[in-house]
Amino acid sequence: MGVQMILIVDDNADNAGLVFDYLTSKGYHTIIARDGRSALKLINEQRPDLVLMDIQMPEMDGIKVIRQIRADQCLQAMPVIALTALAMPGDRERCLDAGADEYVSKPVSMRALAEIVARHLAWKRSV
Numbered sequence: 001m002g003v004q005m006i007l008i009v010d011d012n013a014d015n016a017g018l019v020f021d022y023l024t025s026k027g028y029h030t031i032i033a034r035d036g037r038s039a040l041k042l043i044n045e046q047r048p049d050l051v052l053m054d055i056q057m058p059e060m061d062g063i064k065v066i067r068q069i070r071a072d073q074c075l076q077a078m079p080v081i082a083l084t085a086l087a088m089p090g091d092r093e094r095c096l097d098a099g100a101d102e103y104v105s106k107p108v109s110m111r112a113l114a115e116i117v118a119r120h121l122a123w124k125r126s127v
Contacts (some may be wrong), residue, residue, distance in 0.1 A: 004121055005029040007048040008066065010083075011037040011057045015106070019052065019083075022110040023117065026124045036060030040068060043075065050120055052113075055084035055095060070099035079120040083108065 006028050016032045023030045031046060033039035035057055041053065051069070056061035060084060069075045082095035085106045092103040099102040101120060102111065 003007055003027065003029045005031065005046060006050040007031050007033060007042055007046070007051045007115065009033045009036070009051060009057070009062065010054040011035055012054070018110070019088065019113065028117075036065040038064065039065050043078070048078070048116060050079045050081070052081050052083045052117075053100065055082055055091075063072065063094060066095070066098040066100055074123065080125070081116060081120065083113070107114070 006023055008016050008019050008023075008030060010019070010032070012032050013034075013064070016034070020030050020032055031042060033042050037060055038052070045060065053062040053066060062084065066080055066082070067078060069078060079101045080099065080102040082103045083106065084091070084095070084103075087105045090096070095103045102116060104116060
């Protein structure tokens with residue numbers, strides 16, 4: 001199995017860049033989408049091994065994108081981690097109900113994020 005590809009979906013260039021740089025340094029092939037529509041296009045074209053999904057984005061939010069991913073039978077096994085500043089009561093449940101495999105609130109340490117990514121990718125390989 002080659003280098004694993006991770007799609008970072010975040011409209012904030014600084015946040016996306018920080019995660020991109022860190023995960024790239026850990027040996028992952030990392031790509032970025034700045035909005036939900038671009039994310040869906042990249043998911044269909046590139047078939048990443050895992051998606052880190054920001055929830056609060058203009059036009060098409062992360063919840064809608066996750067629901068579209070889960071509606072596609074070919075993509076249902078793709079791990080999707082909601083990585084968001086949403087921290088209000090019920091937000092975690094909303095993300096998980098939409099189909100996210102895990103909910104992580106920002107700010108998150110890069111080390112903790114790398115551990116979450118590795119755990120989900122290891123689980124995907126074992127299925």
